[in-house]
Amino acid sequence: MKLLEFQGKDVFRRYGIPVPPTGGAIQKPAQLPAALKRAGKGPWVIKAQVLAGGRGKAGGVKLAKTPKEASEIVKNMLGMRLITPQTGEKGIKVGTVLVDKASDIAREIYFSVVLDRKLGCPTIIASAEGGVEIEHLAHHKPEAILREAVDPVAGLKGYQARRLAFALKIPTPQLGVFVKMATALVKVFMDLDANLVEVNPLIVTAKGELVALDAKVTTDDNALFRQKELADMTDIEATPAEKEAKKVGISFVGLDGTIGCMVNGAGLAMATMDSVHLAGGSPANFLDVGGGANAEQVTRAFQIIMKDKKVKAVLINIFGGIMRCDTIAEGVLAALKKIKLNVPLVVRLEGTNVKEGRALLQKSGLKMTVADSLWDAAQKAVAAAGEN
Amino acid sequence: MSILLHKRSRIVVQGLTGSAGSFHAKQCIDYGSAVVAGVTPGKGGSTHLGVPVYDTVRESVRERGADVSLVFVPPFAAADSILEAFDAGIKLVIAITEGIPVLDMARVKADLVRRRRDGQDLRLIGPNCPGVITPGECKAGIMPGYIHKPGPVGIVSRSGTLTYEAVWQLTSHGIGQSTVVGIGGDPVNGTSFVDALDLFEHDDRTKAVVMIGEIGGSAEEDAAEFFKRRMTKPVFAFIAGKTAPPGRRMGHAGAIVEGGSGGHGDKVAALERVGITVVQNLSEIGATVAKSPIGARVLAAVAA
Numbered sequence: 259m260k261l262l263e264f265q266g267k268d269v270f271r272r273y274g275i276p277v278p279p280t281g282g283a284i285q286k287p288a289q290l291p292a293a294l295k296r297a298g299k300g301p302w303v304i305k306a307q308v309l310a311g312g313r314g315k316a317g318g319v320k321l322a323k324t325p326k327e328a329s330e331i332v333k334n335m336l337g338m339r340l341i342t343p344q345t346g347e348k349g350i351k352v353g354t355v356l357v358d359k360a361s362d363i364a365r366e367i368y369f370s371v372v373l374d375r376k377l378g379c380p381t382i383i384a385s386a387e388g389g390v391e392i393e394h395l396a397h398h399k400p401e402a403i404l405r406e407a408v409d410p411v412a413g414l415k416g417y418q419a420r421r422l423a424f425a426l427k428i429p430t431p432q433l434g435v436f437v438k439m440a441t442a443l444v445k446v447f448m449d450l451d452a453n454l455v456e457v458n459p460l461i462v463t464a465k466g467e468l469v470a471l472d473a474k475v476t477t478d479d480n481a482l483f484r485q486k487e488l489a490d491m492t493d494i495e496a497t498p499a500e501k502e503a504k505k506v507g508i509s510f511v512g513l514d515g516t517i518g519c520m521v522n523g524a525g526l527a528m529a530t531m532d533s534v535h536l537a538g539g540s541p542a543n544f545l546d547v548g549g550g551a552n553a554e555q556v557t558r559a560f561q562i563i564m565k566d567k568k569v570k571a572v573l574i575n576i577f578g579g580i581m582r583c584d585t586i587a588e589g590v591l592a593a594l595k596k597i598k599l600n601v602p603l604v605v606r607l608e609g610t611n612v613k614e615g616r617a618l619l620q621k622s623g624l625k626m627t628v629a630d631s632l633w634d635a636a637q638k639a640v641a642a643a644g645e646n
Numbered sequence: 647m648s649i650l651l652h653k654r655s656r657i658v659v660q661g662l663t664g665s666a667g668s669f670h671a672k673q674c675i676d677y678g679s680a681v682v683a684g685v686t687p688g689k690g691g692s693t694h695l696g697v698p699v700y701d702t703v704r705e706s707v708r709e710r711g712a713d714v715s716l717v718f719v720p721p722f723a724a725a726d727s728i729l730e731a732f733d734a735g736i737k738l739v740i741a742i743t744e745g746i747p748v749l750d751m752a753r754v755k756a757d758l759v760r761r762r763r764d765g766q767d768l769r770l771i772g773p774n775c776p777g778v779i780t781p782g783e784c785k786a787g788i789m790p791g792y793i794h795k796p797g798p799v800g801i802v803s804r805s806g807t808l809t810y811e812a813v814w815q816l817t818s819h820g821i822g823q824s825t826v827v828g829i830g831g832d833p834v835n836g837t838s839f840v841d842a843l844d845l846f847e848h849d850d851r852t853k854a855v856v857m858i859g860e861i862g863g864s865a866e867e868d869a870a871e872f873f874k875r876r877m878t879k880p881v882f883a884f885i886a887g888k889t890a891p892p893g894r895r896m897g898h899a900g901a902i903v904e905g906g907s908g909g910h911g912d913k914v915a916a917l918e919r920v921g922i923t924v925v926q927n928l929s930e931i932g933a934t935v936a937k938s939p940i941g942a943r944v945l946a947a948v949a950a
Contacts, residue, residue: 344893373834376868379755478899480899511891511895521807525804525807525831525898527897528887529884531889532888577814579788579789608814
């Protein structure tokens, strides 16, 4: 799950990590005067609260020198669709803006704690050249990037934080502050079961103070059972269909295509999407129905897929392992009796008792195409959706 | 020989009395695997599926000589169970459990690395994987046993059902498998593609390897580098997730393209650059191996 900037900064504040004085997050222009008052003397920065990078260039971060300017910015920003390189063409509607006191920036530093998959532990990535996208920097100037692996049991050691501070040329009077800040950011990562805690930029002000100007926090869904506070928060990124799927143990990601896919297993689900693409079509979704592809789960999966009005055909691809194909076929038939499917259906079963499974489907008299192989199924689904 | 598992492997199932542990342990026993013990804290002294249950892994090692552990413990307690197996002297720990917090796995990995550095004979497979099978000898996992057939092709994969698909295609083409290893779909795991390829390279029975990867991370790129420097046996690869949108997790915790890395195109390019055959159409894995020189030799040997 991803937190919005203001949520991330709320966490930072609790851990004693310096953030700018703030008026808080607001959803209505009427809330602005109080927010400006809370933030203190201007100028202020108004920041769109959306889960996408590149906000600044897209007009999602604006400086206001007077309350009048602030009011105009807030009115324009709330409700606008912010289009950044990360949002796609449609952009994201801005429903909340953050009102912060503007900071006097002397220097920008990049600082993040990420999970290093290769090392299998948290790692700090930092650079004296902050404010730019780290991927861009990694590509064009890899020598400017510092890395410090963190022991997942002991946490960040003092000397590691000092090593970073010297490499980042943190002013000596601020050394202690930086060490505390880096240690606290690692603690946020550990305590929240995060996958990413990013501060870009971490600034040095004209007075030499260190401040986290932005906060990007992504947490581990697998740890929600022990993250009560996070579990109660709304997952902003998930669509209603994705949330509904999650509740019933179905892994679902909505896409833009026309062929609804129902598959068992995440890898096979991805490979099924790829096959549809290879056959000249476009998948409408990723859907892993889970290990037990029984009538109940298949019914629920149908319901989720059919909510998407773009779907012109449904492709079921199930590998029957320990759950045999005849059992799966019975499940599909039971689900079809409950649900009125008004688009063509292509079913491909493979594995244990596949002959019995296919025979059951063919004998049922229900309208569907039974395919021999995944490739056959993908081509038939694409043809049925009218894409070929 | 084969890798990791063989006829003499003695399996302890951690979480034997739970529903998943119970169901799959029975399937393993039916396949002919030597499931010699179960561990469920608090149920020590009882018998389940005809197998003695112990309170601790250490007892199962001492009393029954278990050397392989199969972990079905739920996510909140799984990391601790894996660590318990490490500490009890189990040599091969296979963690099936899906949904273990990644920081728990980071701590497990730190312990694993330390123990191995200290000379302990230890390996972790998974988590979030279907397990390992050496066809005809031993099955320690949740894969359907009957689709496999003993033979010369090693398989290593990040995905469960996708592995079954590949196995099924190979078997249907008359090509058997030496050992099939599911390394799992999590971002932090115990055994990498490189580790598995290294084992297959040194295994006499294995003549070729099928590697099934997916988007996310750089394990496939590392495998390409290893292949170039160290491998003499042919490798065939399939990478899932060409159509997956960046920034979204595709079911597996590890299947995500983030920060411009882990993408399908980069992986395929890295593999092809070093001479690994990348199969674009999943349905053609079996046929591609069968048609290759190594496949032809295998089939000729079977016919003779």
